[in-house]
Structure formats: structure tokens, C-alpha cells
Amino acid sequence: EAGVVQSPRYKIIEKKQPVAFWCNPISGHNTLYWYRQNLGQGPELLIRYENEEAVDDSQLPKDRFSAERLKGVDSTLKIQPAELGDSAVYLCASSLLTGSGNTIYFGEGSWLTVV
Amino acid sequence: GENVEQHPSTLSVQEGDSAVIKCTYSDSASNYFPWYKQELGKGPQLIIDIRSNVGEKKDQRIAVTLNKTAKHFSLHITETQPEDSAVYFCAASVTGNQFYFGTGTSLTVIP
Numbered sequence: 550e551a552g553v554v555q556s557p558r559y560k561i562i563e564k565k566q567p568v569a570f571w572c573n574p575i576s577g578h579n580t581l582y583w584y585r586q587n588l589g590q591g592p593e594l595l596i597r598y599e600n601e602e603a604v605d606d607s608q609l610p611k612d613r614f615s616a617e618r619l620k621g622v623d624s625t626l627k628i629q630p631a632e633l634g635d636s637a638v639y640l641c642a643s644s645l646l647t648g649s650g651n652t653i654y655f656g657e658g659s660w661l662t663v664v
Numbered sequence: 665g666e667n668v669e670q671h672p673s674t675l676s677v678q679e680g681d682s683a684v685i686k687c688t689y690s691d692s693a694s695n696y697f698p699w700y701k702q703e704l705g706k707g708p709q710l711i712i713d714i715r716s717n718v719g720e721k722k723d724q725r726i727a728v729t730l731n732k733t734a735k736h737f738s739l740h741i742t743e744t745q746p747e748d749s750a751v752y753f754c755a756a757s758v759t760g761n762q763f764y765f766g767t768g769t770s771l772t773v774i775p
Contacts (some may be wrong), residue, residue: 553707555707576675580723580761585725589767589768590767590768591668591753591755591765591766592708592753592765592769593765594762594763597762598759599761602759605761630736631745639667640708646761648760651696651708652698652710652713653698653763654710655700655707655708655709656707657705657706657707657708658706
């Protein structure tokens with residue numbers, strides 16, 4: 550079974566430019582997460598979807614970040630305009646929420662460098 | 665919200681020795697504690713997890729212990745091998761949807 554797929558794996562852009570990341574979760578997983586991981590730190594949640602609904606976006610910098618999950622499957626995360634401080638790894642994860650709990654699985658990440 | 669602290673931040677062991685990484689959490693309602701291994705250039709991979717209704721879980725050379733009273737949990741790796749070298753993250757979850765991660769431990773196994 551395929552895992553969480555992300556693209557692009559690496560992206561270098563100049564500041565003020567836009568960038569978009571795409572995520573395809575594990576088939577059948579209803580919950581999708583976008584995390585940001587700064588160098589030497591643990592992942593920090595940006596947004597969580599349950600099916601098509603964004604149920605937790607409290608940590609998403611809404612002035613420049615946006616996300617969508619059309620049809621409750623794939624998702625995109627966009628940054629416009631990018632700032633130097635946005636350089637990080639953007640991790641997508643998915644899970645199947647059941648009554649007994651939840652295990653999340655991460656993709657390989659999209660490594661963003663803003664210059 | 666939940667606060668997860670992890671230590672040490674770096675750990676070096678000789679091949680064959682054991683490694684222990686410890687995490688504490690603040691919210692007594694947390695009930696699920698996964699551990700992830702992240703190799704350079706890759707995403708975190710789940711290696712073991714434990715739920716609050718058990719005190720210990722083992723999978724070959726890896727074990728996790730949980731002390732709910734003290735609100736801490738630990739990862740134990742025995743007979744370490746060079747391929748165990750990676751960054752390890754602990755996490756705690758209250759609702760099963762919100763996960764709070766530690767800051768990571770960089771483990772180096774010296775051949």
C-alpha cells in the first residue's frame with residue numbers, strides 16, 4: 550500500500566514568490582494534517598482536515614498561508630508571498646480516526662528554502 | 665494546551681549498548697504516546713506507540729514504558745546498531761487528533 554505522497558520534495562524560491570505543496574494521503578484516511586518542521590525542532594501543526602472540513606487551523610498564518618482539501622482526498626498548501634522565515638520542511642500526514650484511537654503517518658516532506 | 669519535553673537532545677552510544685530517551689507531558693488527559701524515527705532527508709516514521717491503558721510495550725529491540733502518575737514515558741533501544749542512528753521524536757495525544765511533539769533526540773551509534 551502506498552504511503553503519504555508529497556511533491557515537490559525540494560523547492561528553492563526567492564522571497565515574495567508564491568509556492569505550493571501537494572499531498573496525497575493514504576487511501577481511505579479521512580484525516581489529513583499539514584505540519585511545519587524547522588531545523589532541529591519537532592513538527593508543529595499548521596492545519597488539520599477531517600474529510601473536507603478544516604477543523605483546526607489555529608496555527609496557520611492566514612495572511613500568507615492557505616490550504617484546501619477538495620473532495621476530501623488530496624490537499625494543497627500554498628504560501629504567498631513567501632518570507633525568509635518560511636524556510637522549513639512541510640510535512641503532510643494522514644490517519645484514519647476510529648473509536649479506539651488514531652495513528653498518523655507522515656510523508657517524506659517538502660523541503661522549502663526561501664532566499 | 666499540552667507541553668511535551670524531551671531529553672536528551674543528543675545521545676551517543678557505542679554499538680551494542682542501550683539507549684534511553686525520556687519525555688514528559690503536562691496534560692493528564694493525554695492517552696496515546698507514539699514514537700517516531702526520522703532519518704536524514706526523510707519524514708518521521710512510526711516505530712512504536714503505547715496507549716494509557718498499558719505500562720509497557722515491546723517490539724524486538726525497542727520498548728516503550730509509560731508512567732501515568734509521573735506523566736512521563738521513555739523509549740528504550742537495546743543492542744543498538746549503526747542503522748539506529750537518527751532523530752527520534754516522542755508525541756502525546758489527548759483526543760487522538762491533536763498531537764504534540766517533543767523537540768527530538770539525535771541518536772548516534774558509534775561502530
